[in-house]
Amino acid sequence: MADWITACKLADIxxxxxxxxxxxxxxxxxxxxxxxxxxxxxxLCTHEAIHLADGLVMDYEIECPKHSGAFDYRTGEALRMPPCVNLKTYRAETDGTDVRVCL
Structure with missing residues (x-):
């Protein structure tokens, strides 16, 4: 059974x-x-386990900071090599000023 966890404040992002x-x-x-x-x-990037939070967000894409591979963060789809394995995605929502994720 998945649990909703308060992860941060919306203002933190x-x-x-x-x-x-x-x-x-x-x-x-x-x-x-x-x-x-x-x-x-x-x-973590599916190519070499690099933290994606250190990458660049452009529109709906996250670019890995190491080899410039990219993913659509809405679906997890690998968009640009070297990654060829999609990211796993999780439901997320705002609850007032909080961001909650379902893990």
């Missing part, structure tokens, strides 16, 4: 930005889209 969230021994990335929606994926 810049517009079109990403932050790292660690919980239960795992790392996640939480994104704030251009339309102020929130999304959550695994926090």
């Amino acid at each position: 810049e517009a079109e930005g990403v932050i790292r969230f660690d919980h239960g021994g795992r790392t996640y990335a939480i994104y704030r889209s251009p339309s102020d929606e929130v999304f959550c994926t695994d926090g």
